[in-house]
Amino acid sequence: MFNIFKKKENKIEKIYSPFKGNLVNLEDVPDAVFAQKMMGDGVAIIPSEGKLYSPVDGEIVNVFDTKHAIMIKSNDNTNILIHVGLETMSLEGKPFDVKVKAGDKVKAKDLIMEVDLDFITSNDLNIITPVVIMDDADSVKRTVKDRIEPGNVDINSIIMEVE
Numbered sequence: 001m002f003n004i005f006k007k008k009e010n011k012i013e014k015i016y017s018p019f020k021g022n023l024v025n026l027e028d029v030p031d032a033v034f035a036q037k038m039m040g041d042g043v044a045i046i047p048s049e050g051k052l053y054s055p056v057d058g059e060i061v062n063v064f065d066t067k068h069a070i071m072i073k074s075n076d077n078t079n080i081l082i083h084v085g086l087e088t089m090s091l092e093g094k095p096f097d098v099k100v101k102a103g104d105k106v107k108a109k110d111l112i113m114e115v116d117l118d119f120i121t122s123n124d125l126n127i128i129t130p131v132v133i134m135d136d137a138d139s140v141k142r143t144v145k146d147r148i149e150p151g152n153v154d155i156n157s158i159i160m161e162v163e
Contacts, residue, residue, distance in 0.1 A: 012145060013076045015160040016055045016108050017153040018131060019047035024150050026130060031086050034130040039081065041144040042132035043159050052113040053155045054106040055080060055131065064089070067096035070112060071134075078162050079134040084115055086126040095119040109155050133162055 017023065022045065029035045029044045058074035068088040072080045084096065095116035106112060120127050133144055145163045153159060 011076060011163065013056070013074060013078055013162045014158045015078075015080065015131070015133075015162060016053070017045060017155055017157045017159045018053050018055045018082050018112075019045045019051070019129060020049050020154045021045045021047040022151065023148065023153045023157075023159055024128070026132070029086070029128055029130055030126065031130075034083070034132070039130075040132040040134040042130060043147055044128050044130045045153065045159075046128050047115070047117060050115040050117045051111055052082065052084065052115055054108055054110045054112050055082070055159070057107050058105075060100045060102050060104045060106060060112070062102055063098055063100065065093075066091070067093040067098050067113075070098070070100070072106065081130070081132045081134050083130045083132070084113070084127075085120050086128060088120060088125055091120065091123060091125070131159065133160070 024044050026042050026044055027035050033039060056074035058072050061073045062071040066089040069083045097114040100112045117127050145161045147160045
């Protein structure tokens with residue numbers, strides 16, 4: 001009648017690649033904060049082109065002032081941080097053409113940013129981009145259930161499943 005003893009089914013959410021490029025394990029990112037998963041679990045992508053797409057249907061929660069990172073909350077309450085490159089906040093937004101702002105609704109595969117990858121590398125910075133599942137006080141704890149093996153990905157590639 002009330003189904004209070006019925007086991008709650010965990011919903012699996014698919015996370016698409018935000019970039020075309022080469023997926024690597026998060027542990028291989030040359031930055032201890034990401035490699036040791038201090039910000040959360042996930043993967044990283046070495047982009048081969050500078051178009052960044054939303055990995056989920058959801059809402060833009062934050063575009064960092066220096067435009068190097070975007071936080072998205074999916075419709076299933078998964079918080080995803082996309083951190084474009086390492087130490088790229090020092091570039092003060094120059095290589096980033098952000099197409100969205102906080103509060104915007106997005107669909108998976110919507111273009112949300114264009115990135116001048118050559119500008120980043122010409123400043124001796126790494127373009128590797130961590131894609132991290134984060135927890136916050138308002139969200140349900142989400143865990144990475146599965147991820148694909150390292151290799152080439154595009155925006156149609158499902159890179160992680162989260163539950």
